[in-house]
Amino acid sequence: MSRIAAFIFRRKGGNGWHWTDIVTWIWLVGGLLIMFGPAVWLVGSSFKSPAALAEFPPTLLPYVTQKVTVEGYDKPLYLYDATLPDGSKAVLAEVRRIGIISQMVDPEKPREIIKVNIAQRTPVRTMAFATTNYTEPFIHFDFVRYLWNSVFVTVTATLITLVVNSMAAFALSKYEFRGRAVAMLLILATLMVPLSVIMVPLYSIVSALGLFNNLWGVILPTVATPTGVFILRQYMLTIPDELIDAARMDKASEWQIYWRIVLPLTAPALAVLAIFSVVWRWNDFLWPLIVLSRKELYTLQVGLSIYSGELNVQWHFILAMTVVTMIPVVLVFIFLQRFITTGIAGTGLK
Amino acid sequence: MGHIKLTNVTKSFGAVDVLHDINLEIKDGEFVVFVGPSGCGKSTLLRTIAGLEKPTGGELAIDGKVVNTVPAADRGLAMVFQSYALYPHMSVRQNLAFGLENTRMPKDEIAARIAEAARMLEIEPYLDRRPGQLSGGQRQRVAIGRAIVRRPVAFLLDEPLSNLDAELRGSTRAELAALHARLSATMIYVTHDQVEAMTLADRIVVLRAGRIEQVGTPLELYNRPANRFVAGFIGSPHMNFLEGTVEAVPSQKAIATLAGGHRLELPIGADIETGSRITLGVRPQHIALGAGDNSIPAKVRLVEALGSETVLHADVAGQKVLVVAPGQYDLSPGADIDLSLSAAPIHLFNERGLRLERAV
């Protein structure tokens, strides 16, 4: 154990603790709690029953009060550890509560009502994962639809992004033609026109094209990303032009050169763009919110926000669905984090 | 098959003229080497023949057919690139097959051609490797193999040996010569290395600044360089040049004074006026040590003893002269020596650098 500690806390000089070392560790451990804590709390909460969610102070783990079926009562009754007036302790079931007095019965002797002050009883609880939080929305809400819509939008948009942007990047990196500088400039200019600036006219164009309340209306405006063109073009510039000449001598058509020579060689950059695109499209919110007004077309993000904005928020479902929404991104984070971080550090783009 | 003719071909990139008025005929089965310093346009000329660049003017014909507008793929040529340009994501076999598949050739025919080329080039063990797993020499063979399987009317080779180390370059050069003898196909070879040009070529085309300086067999170029540039470019080490002035022109010869006042008697056939400036060219190997008829005094600057021969850097009245003399000499810098030109074929060039024919 001390060896591990020595390994974790080893420092440059190795002689004594400098105040900066202390600050470093406070910052890191604090960061760990603040960055991961909320998500962990969310996951924990998502397994709690509605009753447990309403409790204060909340418990760290999901508990439910045990119930028992007692002879002579239709519904199952809650179990409590009660301190009886004579000071002895017993496990009793609550029949009803009147003011601060709880009427209870011993499950073994259902005839006899015992009155206990509510301060004198604590519920008997066991840990239980409310998995219905997860299963119910799939049945009662359109959750499966939202999930499907999100997957469809993400996958389709990513595929189109890869094809369209790699084609443009190919043209801009491997051909000399008039207007190339203009095309580059136009694409660069896209960076200056974020969605929040053009949402009103974009909405009218998408409507005019009949794409309002249509998943394609969500997909199409996002697929020509300047970031994608830049990442791919930068990479394609490193492919030697002699390879292209060689392919031309080999009787390859330009399309074949693009798809059999250049695309395979751009695979690492395409992978980075694919990961980025998946995360972007999965997380998109404002534009789908504008374009999609029919319930059955909502993406997960829109559906979640609409449900969470309702007057009667059913937190137990919302929390569980939030966790489901997080899953793909967390998977990307776990398996591809290194890819993304080097991608960002390399391009400075998000 | 493999007859290539260029008529008044020019090429310019924007305002920059890279090729001026190139006229050249390459016969079927010939091994022609384009040689010249870097930037002379030799690679551009090759790429123009290949179809990777479009000529700005003139006419390019292959086997009698004008191909100016024919795309590279349809000219029936194959090219070996300086960097080899092997497709890094394909195995050697796929690299060889790619061009054939594009012509919709039957699969067994492709396999047969690859097998033949692989046997010829001894690359059979590597067929399923990727280019990245091969050594430079192996990659070079694959690049040649990719050209061979195409059975082109002519091979275009763009400095194919420049990425190899010296030893490998020597042996591959010999193999290339053998390959040419075996395939007897037209080969056009670009290099900046005149040794490669001399050893490989049937005919050498010397280029400078987008113009052809001289076309001829290696020995023609060596023995009768058409101008000062070719004389200096062909041969190693470079030819010595001495500046002089024509003093008098008795019949069939000229008396010239070198800088420093030394007089030489030179046999000459062409008309030349007294008082005109000329340049004498003498190859380092043709200068003998010791006084004689046509000898000039010199001072030794540096001695490089190579064992079998001695390279002397000498100074003739301020002009540098290199001498390669067989054998070993006990000389040290600062020594005075005499350089004899009596046995040397002396090349004479007029003020414009053009060759002055000697009297026969």
Add this chain to the structure above:
Amino acid sequence: MKAETPKSTGSGFGEAIMVPVRLAMGLVDAPLRWVQRKFGLGGMAAFFLLPNMLIFGIFVLLPFFINFAYSMTGGTALFLDDRTFVGTDQYTRLFDCSNYLDPNSCTEDTFWTAVGNTAWFVVLQVTLMILFSLVTALILNRELTARSFWRAVFFFPVLLSPVVVGLIWKWILQRQGLLNFGLYGFGFQPYTWLNDRNWAFAATVGVSIWAHMGFYTLILLAGLQAIPKDLYEAAEMDGTRPARAFWRITLPLLMPNLLVVIVLVLIRAVQIFDEVYVLTGGGPGTSTLYLTQYIYETGFATQLRNPGLAAAASILMGGVLIVLTLIQLGLGRSSEKKGSRK
């Protein structure tokens, strides 16, 4: 991750997927060879560029230009030809104020509230964001065990969707939430933080920093790691104190990255919407109503929607963003030049 599979080679699954893709690409090839013969390489370049330019033209360029037209029209109609020309009325309305510092004195008071809120948000968020990400980057740049793990810790929230971020924090800040639970341990009574104007505002600042800090930390860390270590060793040999080394070596050499990050944070902060919309919905009242939400609600969400007004407001915001983006591009270029000079 379906998008990646067409590129993977070797695995059986990848090969299986490749078959139809190959077939499709082969089918596309024949007509394209014709195009190539007919129009040459220039034609093919145009072909490759076309889809991108088309999408870009329809969904970015066109909206950008007709946005100006929208801002000159009035009414609630959606399509431009149904709308009436009103000249600069929308702008006049936006700017109709007797006192620009008091939103209530303006005709379009919510706009000025949003502008004020956004301004405060930008100032606070950008300052704190830079501070936190710089400190984190400096700490991650120390000799740490498992640095990539710690880097990942701070990067984690970056990938989360704004909606998820909003919901996570809404859940934590609510009455029965984790924050109140923690404070309860210190004897505080539960409080509904998001119903308090000031706390809700602070929450939007804090949450947006939480969500995006890792991204900027990463860029700054890359900048720090690009500073040659021998500079510090030389400074140490000269007897330079660490604090001085920070001010005289680290900060000047990091400055290009830092400037880019500052402008990036600014650009994003001005447009803040998603996580705030989910977290507070702009409330309570209008205390966390920011510009993008104002544009969204004016243009789409309310019964009395006014697309012309929304367009005018978005053009004003766009002007600010274009200036910021130009600064960013200029900074990027100059830092590139510096990089190449090294």
